[in-house]
Amino acid sequence: MEILIxxxxxxxxxxxxxxxxxTKVPPTLHTPLxxxxxxISGIALVGAILAAGNADGGEIARWLGFVAVVLASINVVxxxxxxxxxxxxxxxxx
Amino acid sequence: xLDIGMNLAYLAAAILFILGIKGLTRPKTAVRGNxxxxxxxxxxxxxxxxxxxxxxxxxxxxxxxxxxxxxxxxAKKVQMTAMPQxxxxxxxxxxxxxxxxxxxxxxxxxxxxxxxxGALGTITLITIALTxxxxxxxxxxxxxxxxxxxxxxxxxxxGFPGMTGFNGLLLIGALxxxxxxxxxxxxxxxxxxxxxxxxxxxxxxxxxxGGADMPVVIALLNSYSGIAAAFAGFVMGNxxxxxxxxxxxxxxxxxxxxxxxxxxxxxxxxLFGRMGxxxxxxxxxxxxxxxxxxxxxxxxxxxLLETAQxxxxxxxxxxxxxxxxxxxxxxxxxIERNGGxxxxxxxxxxxxxxxxxxxxxxxxxxPYEKLVEMERINPQFDDCDVAIVLGAxxxxxxxxxxxxxxxxxxxxxxxxxxxxxxVVIKRSLSAGFAGLPNPLFALDNTLMVFGDGKKAVVDxxxxxxxx
Numbered sequence: 001m002e003i004l005i006x007x008x009x010x011x012x013x014x015x016x017x018x019x020x021x022x023t024k025v026p027p028t029l030h031t032p033l034x035x036x037x038x039x040i041s042g043i044a045l046v047g048a049i050l051a052a053g054n055a056d057g058g059e060i061a062r063w064l065g066f067v068a069v070v071l072a073s074i075n076v077v078x079x080x081x082x083x084x085x086x087x088x089x090x091x092x093x094x
Numbered sequence: 095x096l097d098i099g100m101n102l103a104y105l106a107a108a109i110l111f112i113l114g115i116k117g118l119t120r121p122k123t124a125v126r127g128n129x130x131x132x133x134x135x136x137x138x139x140x141x142x143x144x145x146x147x148x149x150x151x152x153x154x155x156x157x158x159x160x161x162x163x164x165x166x167x168x169a170k171k172v173q174m175t176a177m178p179q180x181x182x183x184x185x186x187x188x189x190x191x192x193x194x195x196x197x198x199x200x201x202x203x204x205x206x207x208x209x210x211x212g213a214l215g216t217i218t219l220i221t222i223a224l225t226x227x228x229x230x231x232x233x234x235x236x237x238x239x240x241x242x243x244x245x246x247x248x249x250x251x252x253g254f255p256g257m258t259g260f261n262g263l264l265l266i267g268a269l270x271x272x273x274x275x276x277x278x279x280x281x282x283x284x285x286x287x288x289x290x291x292x293x294x295x296x297x298x299x300x301x302x303x304g305g306a307d308m309p310v311v312i313a314l315l316n317s318y319s320g321i322a323a324a325f326a327g328f329v330m331g332n333x334x335x336x337x338x339x340x341x342x343x344x345x346x347x348x349x350x351x352x353x354x355x356x357x358x359x360x361x362x363x364x365l366f367g368r369m370g371x372x373x374x375x376x377x378x379x380x381x382x383x384x385x386x387x388x389x390x391x392x393x394x395x396x397x398l399l400e401t402a403q404x405x406x407x408x409x410x411x412x413x414x415x416x417x418x419x420x421x422x423x424x425x426x427x428x429i430e431r432n433g434g435x436x437x438x439x440x441x442x443x444x445x446x447x448x449x450x451x452x453x454x455x456x457x458x459x460x461p462y463e464k465l466v467e468m469e470r471i472n473p474q475f476d477d478c479d480v481a482i483v484l485g486a487x488x489x490x491x492x493x494x495x496x497x498x499x500x501x502x503x504x505x506x507x508x509x510x511x512x513x514x515x516x517v518v519i520k521r522s523l524s525a526g527f528a529g530l531p532n533p534l535f536a537l538d539n540t541l542m543v544f545g546d547g548k549k550a551v552v553d554x555x556x557x558x559x560x561x
């Protein structure tokens with residue numbers, strides 16, 4: 001139970017920190033912000049790897065893990081690359 | 095020991111994500127921020143691979159190669175005009191990943207030690223159920239958003255009377271299945287039922303939303319994909335998932351709020367309001383426009399621009415549709431060579447996603463200092479010689495300011511009508527997404543240039559340079 005309270009605290013604090021941070025992002029960068037956060041939501045890859053590598057749940061569970069690894073990898077690689085491509089266009093004029 | 099090391103590495107990854115987003119607060123530091131964030135991701139993934147619960151790497155490697163390959167191709171090939179679709183589908187993939195891993199986690203716990211008795215097991219089951227519900231509706235909702243943006247599906251609202259009530263029933267059904275699952279974890283039927291009902295809910299939530307409201311929907315689904323990841327973090331007891339998921343969730347929520355404020359509408363109104371279905375009509379438009387429309391040729395506009403000191407360009411979705419951003423930049427260059435000043439007025443909901451216009455103009459190498467937000471540009475229309483409206487409609491409609499009976503009354507707009515001359519480049523007099531006529535087109539100081547956006551801009555540039 002204490003662990004759950006810790007986790008909820010972490011969740012709430014991170015949400016508040018996120019609100020503080022993101023209100024400072026200028027509208028010019030809102031599209032790269034979205035694709036960049038797409039990449040960050042690919043953090044599900046961490047959980048997906050554990051699911052795909054674990055044999056406890058049988059084959060179906062491993063293949064569900066595999067699908068999660070594929071989808072999360074698309075987000076991580078695609079998200080960071082396209083964000084970088086966009087941001088490079090903003091930087092060009094400096 | 096390994097456990098402590100892993101958790102410290104996850105902490106470092108979370109810090110890198112935070113610093114990465116902080117970098118995005120300024121264009122100059124944004125590229126570095128993105129790199130920091132990517133480094134965090136690499137670190138988190140690398141230490142996870144050391145986890146000794148992993149017994150085989152075949153599916154992990156295959157999945158990462160396949161997903162990484164698809165992601166790289168998408169990122170390289172996508173056109174800047176198609177960014178809204180890409181972000182929409184990535185939202186769906188993010189939700190899908192959380193759904194997949196939560197489902198796998200359920201099956202693994204069932205196949206392994208089973209769920210703990212008492213409160214702890216109940217909480218875990220509820221968390222799993224919430225994760226798959228949010229994940230599942232994010233997947234199907236994002237697919238619909240993608241299909242609408244990609245124009246595989248019509249952009250108009252699709253729905254039936256009583257849809258909101260139907261959605262309510264779906265949500266109650268999904269939540270009830272979760273409760274049943276918590277009571278009887280071995281009955282997997284409740285688990286799949288919750289996923290199925292949430293999947294239908296995702297469809298019926300996004301189908302009734304029209305094209306112009308897509309920025310709100312994409313931002314909201316972006317938030318959901320983050321919340322799903324955070325909940326998956328509760329399921330797996332993984333702190334880096336909780337922290338990064340909440341950061342993404344917060345980001346999506348703030349963008350959603352910004353978009354709603356920019357349209358002067360509440361989120362429930364966007365989601366359930368179905369605005370534009372029964373407003374105005376063609377007759378109202380004819381009355382406003384009759385005999386008052388002045389149309390002009392690109393040559394005439396070229397002559398007008400020769401003497402213009404200050405020009406403000408107002409881009410909208412039409413610029414993206416006709417891929418006119420490079421042509422616009424060339425027109426601006428020609429005006430500047432002639433001694434004029436050019437600024438761009440960016441409405442928060444111009445285009446199909448937050449910041450869409452900025453990215454397109456950045457692609458055409460327009461310096462971001464020239465892209466001016468609504469609040470700062472509006473006072474500048476008073477001393478502006480020519481305002482060029484390219485493919486924007488509702489965000490320039492003076493009815494939002496003046497007509498209390500109008501459905502868009504109160505929506506903040508760009509005050510283009512205050513400019514000495516307004517040039518509107520548009521295919522026809524057809525209404526915007528709100529389905530309303532735009533009295534701007536009928537003003538004495540408005541000149542309409544009918545035709546394809548890109549061609550009209552190129553013709554005006556040619557006329558200006560040869561004039």
